Amino acid sequence: MTCRVILIAPAITPSLRRARFDDGDSIENPAAVALSLPAGRAVSSPSVRCRETATALGLDASAEPGLSGLDAGRWRGRTLEEVSAAEPEALVHWLSDPGAAPHGGESVRGFCARVTEWLETTGRTTGRTIAVVEPEVVRAVVLHALGAPETAFWRVDVPPLTATEVTGGPGRWNLRLGQVGGPGVSGEVR
Template structure:
């Protein structure tokens, strides 16, 4: 049995544009238009799951997707830093930011560490190996980063070295306890997401 998961990152929002930790902002008009235009480029799926954030729900809607909220796949909980930019936090708490970026087990913001996110996403992926066919997952960029880190067997510090642009697809396929990575593809009317 082969299981495929295509992770779709949310469309552009004011939070993403301002490099802010998610603050619950909606996707912007351009992001919504791009998602509408990309709707026909998605492969058929046996199931659709959506991170429980405003921008992921709105991206899924704009893509014409209906699915279940994936309670296991919210973005990284950054505690009291939510809604702030990394520059703002760095100006107020430079030592805390330095520790956070250097140590994946560190969570000075009072939320979740990168290691905790990695473990949560890995657990979801392992369970997904039992799902035949394709899953479309509209999720926060850090969930995609965690999945790629896990699939590659990379050390947790690699999580910080991955960038996930808005409205892109990253596909993994797995069977027999092993995942393979198909690198991110832009979503758009002319670029159909190829079957992996």
């Protein structure tokens, strides 16, 4: 049994441009969002930007709570610069220790476990799932697929509107880079 999961990062938002922890803002220029995607079950993170990106892509995606972004606790809506100025030690601790959650939100370790649970459950199905998800969800899936440590979480860059594909099933995932899904399907922005 093979499962394919194509993860699409959301379109750019004003928060992303300002390196701000998600504050629920809308995507910029929805009319410019276009990817050529294969058919499949569509899901999204429940955030505004992921739901709007899915809609702009023409997907009828259901929101999956297990794909929510990393809970930044009291830092939500603040820029990295603001947090760094107000709580420099806490920010360094959070960025260097996957088990830390000084902001009162979710640790990277807990977040990765939640995303892994979603992926492993999804992997028990056959067919293709297209998931419009927060960049940190893509990071967690990549780490799980490669068996990489959680300390590598912040070392995976996920630009807006990029596609990442994993294939396989519970306990064994392969990461596919480059063209997504086969002929006529690409992760390029039109």
